[in-house]
Amino acid sequence: MSDLLRSYLTVFIFGAVAVGLVGAVLGLGSFLRPKRPRPEKLIAYESGVDPVGEGWTQAEIRYYIFALLFVVFDVEAVFLFPYATRAEAYGWYGVGAMALFIGILTLTILEAWRKKVLRWS
Amino acid sequence: MTPAQVLALDPLLIDVDWGVVGIVVLKVVVAFTLLLVSVLFMVWFERKAVSDLQNRIGPNRAGPFGLFQTIADGLKFFMKEDSIPDRADRRVFVLAPYLAAVPAFLVFAVVPIGGDFSDGNRGVIRIFGHDTLMQVADPPVGILFVLAMSGIAVYGIMLAGWSSGSKYPLLGSVRASAQMVSYEAALGLSVAAVVLFSETLSTNGIVAAQVPWGWNLWATGLVPFVIFLIAATAELNRPPFDLVEAEQELVGGFNTEYASFRFALFFLAEFMNVVTMSAIIVTLFLGGPAGPVLVGPGWMWGTIWFTVKLLGFLFLFVWFRATLPRFRYDQLMVLGWKVLIPLALGWFLLLAGLKVADGADWNPIAVVAVAAVGLLAGYGLLASALWAARRNRELEGEVSI
Numbered sequence: 001m002s003d004l005l006r007s008y009l010t011v012f013i014f015g016a017v018a019v020g021l022v023g024a025v026l027g028l029g030s031f032l033r034p035k036r037p038r039p040e041k042l043i044a045y046e047s048g049v050d051p052v053g054e055g056w057t058q059a060e061i062r063y064y065i066f067a068l069l070f071v072v073f074d075v076e077a078v079f080l081f082p083y084a085t086r087a088e089a090y091g092w093y094g095v096g097a098m099a100l101f102i103g104i105l106t107l108t109i110l111e112a113w114r115k116k117v118l119r120w121s
Numbered sequence: 122m123t124p125a126q127v128l129a130l131d132p133l134l135i136d137v138d139w140g141v142v143g144i145v146v147l148k149v150v151v152a153f154t155l156l157l158v159s160v161l162f163m164v165w166f167e168r169k170a171v172s173d174l175q176n177r178i179g180p181n182r183a184g185p186f187g188l189f190q191t192i193a194d195g196l197k198f199f200m201k202e203d204s205i206p207d208r209a210d211r212r213v214f215v216l217a218p219y220l221a222a223v224p225a226f227l228v229f230a231v232v233p234i235g236g237d238f239s240d241g242n243r244g245v246i247r248i249f250g251h252d253t254l255m256q257v258a259d260p261p262v263g264i265l266f267v268l269a270m271s272g273i274a275v276y277g278i279m280l281a282g283w284s285s286g287s288k289y290p291l292l293g294s295v296r297a298s299a300q301m302v303s304y305e306a307a308l309g310l311s312v313a314a315v316v317l318f319s320e321t322l323s324t325n326g327i328v329a330a331q332v333p334w335g336w337n338l339w340a341t342g343l344v345p346f347v348i349f350l351i352a353a354t355a356e357l358n359r360p361p362f363d364l365v366e367a368e369q370e371l372v373g374g375f376n377t378e379y380a381s382f383r384f385a386l387f388f389l390a391e392f393m394n395v396v397t398m399s400a401i402i403v404t405l406f407l408g409g410p411a412g413p414v415l416v417g418p419g420w421m422w423g424t425i426w427f428t429v430k431l432l433g434f435l436f437l438f439v440w441f442r443a444t445l446p447r448f449r450y451d452q453l454m455v456l457g458w459k460v461l462i463p464l465a466l467g468w469f470l471l472l473a474g475l476k477v478a479d480g481a482d483w484n485p486i487a488v489v490a491v492a493a494v495g496l497l498a499g500y501g502l503l504a505s506a507l508w509a510a511r512r513n514r515e516l517e518g519e520v521s522i
Contacts, residue, residue: 010145010258011230011266017149018226022219022386025199029382034202042207044287045377055208055286063299066454073306073462077313080469081265084316087473088480095474099495102466109458110503114510118458119451 065117072108076101144253152257156229160392164191167392167439174443195385203381208286217284218379218386221277224270225393230257231266231324232400234427237419238332238411244325246420254325255410255420263324264316267401268309271356274394275301278358278365281387282375293374296450297358297365303457304355304362307348310465314345314472315405328409338406344468346406348461350437353398355457358391359438361445362453399434403427467496 044051083090083098090097112118165180165188172179180187205214235255236244245252260266275298282294315337316322319330331337338346355362366374376387403409412426448456471492478488 007258007260010149011227011260013145014149014152014230014257015223015227017153018223019219021153021226022222026218026382026386029199029203033200033381036202037204039207041204044206044208044285045372046288047372051208051287055288055291056283057288057291063295066299066303066458069458070302070306074302074309077268077306077309080310080313081316081322084313084469084473085320085322087317087320087476091477091481095470095477098473099470102470103499106463106466106499109463110506113459114506116510118454 062117065112069108069112072105076105140249140251144248144251145257147248148253148257152229152234153226155234156226156393156396159396160389161191163392163396163435164194166435167442170436170439171443174440198382198385201381203383206286206378209378210284210286213280213284214378215383217277217281218383218390219277220280221274221390222386222393224273224277225390225397228267228270228394228397228401231260231263232256232397232404233259233325233328233409234400235410235420235424237414237423238328238409239414239419242419243329244410244423255423256325259323259325262322264312264322264327264405267324268305268312271305271308271394274390275305277387277390278375281379285375285378287378289372290375290377293365293377297375300358300362300364300453300457301356303454304352304461307457307461307465308352308356310462310469311345311348311352312405314341314465314469317341317469317472317476324404324409328404328411331408332411333413334408336406336408341406341472342468344464346402348465348468349402349405351456352461353402354438354441355453357394357398357438359395360442361448363447364450364453395435395438396431399431399438400427402434403430467499470495 044055046052079101080098083094087094109118168190169179169187180190183189183193205211233244233254233256236242236246238244244254244256246255247253278301279294279298282290282292282297285291315327318337318340319327321327321330327337331340358365366376376384379387407430409430410423410427412422414422471489474488474492475485477483478485
């Protein structure tokens with residue numbers, strides 16, 4: 001078994017133990033805790049009054065724009081990491097290329113800024 | 122079939138060294154115990170330290186200095202009735218606590234918690250005749266694994282709020298996801314600056330690259346550390362960035378509909394994240410377990426230095442909570458997108474330039490000068506963009522998107 005696989009196997013074992021532990025605690029608790037369901041207990045909490053309308057209300061579209069922006073910068077980070085590990089090997093060409101790449105993606109923020117997406121009025 | 126034949130079915134398991142398996146199991150058990158004990162301690166420490174800072178006494182009934190308060194609270198959660206609301210999406214509702222708690226455990230697997238890093242040792246210790254590291258696993262992409270896990274943690278919170286079928290949790294979780302993804306970008310970009318210096322993604326390698334005093338804290342020029350600390354606080358949903366569970370406006374946020382131990386799991390995951398995130402900061406910027414060996418075995422001092430640095434950050438997070446008022450949502454987004462991310466990107470480029478200049482025997486001052494010119498050009502573009510925006514606003518009046 002190679003070292004690479006071994007370290008992931010270890011992480012997998014760790015994860016399996018974590019899932020097992022969470023499951024065991026929840027399972028064990030189900031034997032100990034009382035269970036007396038009543039219809040009043042099962043309605044959604046809305047500061048004490050009966051819930052009005054659907055639980056899945058409409059949310060602000062602006063949150064969704066942040067998710068779009070995040071995708072841009074997360075993908076950017078994916079390209080930054082491999083470059084960062086070998087920065088010296090690429091020399092000035094690498095720095096120039098990275099500057100261009102980052103520069104173009106920074107335009108995304110500027111565009112969002114200009115369109116007042118980042119402003120919360 | 123004998124056990125050996127069963128194992129031989131899978132080619133990966135043919136030549137398993139049971140000593141190695143034993144060590145892995147031992148490390149997993151030790152890491153779990155350490156993490157859970159430190160979470161219990163952290164909950165107590167936070168309550169005690171905050172009450173001291175607020176001139177109160179804090180928990181003092183259960184055990185000496187109230188030390189067993191967390192255990193008492195845990196038992197209480199255990200005995201409480203568990204209710205799942207009628208409107209909830211049951212399967213997702215049950216799944217969400219796992220998605221919050223399991224990644225919190227997993228991050229700890231790649232944290233080096235000890236080992237001798239002095240005199241060119243790379244933290245290797247010997248137990249039962251096997252060389253091993255004092256961390257559960259050292260995958261070559263260690264730090265990316267940390268970022269990936271904090272990405273999965275967003276799912277836990279988002280799905281918990283969404284599946285509740287209730288308004289406050291939904292609002293809380295949508296808010297939380299926007300906040301967490303915003304700061305995750307800044308978090309990842311500031312880590313890139315560290316990677317530039319360590320030239321490896323493995324957490325062990327990052328610590329080894331900082332020995333003995335070349336801590337990334339000053340090697341990267343403080344800015345990535347500050348960005349990482351702010352982004353980590355936001356990622357943990359800790360005050361002053363705890364808008365996710367802003368009690369005054371959202372009741373309890375994404376976990377309003379959760380009861381019993383399912384609720385406790387979110388609570389546990391949050392504190393576990395505080396401990397592991399502090400450990401990650403120590404690893405990335407403060408040399409992890411590296412430090413001078415005074416008397417006795419080297420591996421012991423690794424653990425001591427690590428614990429000291431970790432406690433410092435745990436206190437820092439509690440101090441933040443007791444001192445700073447909560448950010449407003451628009452301020453949060455402005456800080457994240459208009460300050461932290463551009464700063465992280467610019468700083469990364471500057472460091473890359475300085476590093477390459479160092480390799481090519483260039484004058485570092487010249488590099489800074491070129492960077493300043495570049496920044497000025499960028500600022501010029503920015504100013505013109507702002508000017509255009511202002512003109513547009515005057516022409517069309519206030520239009521939102």
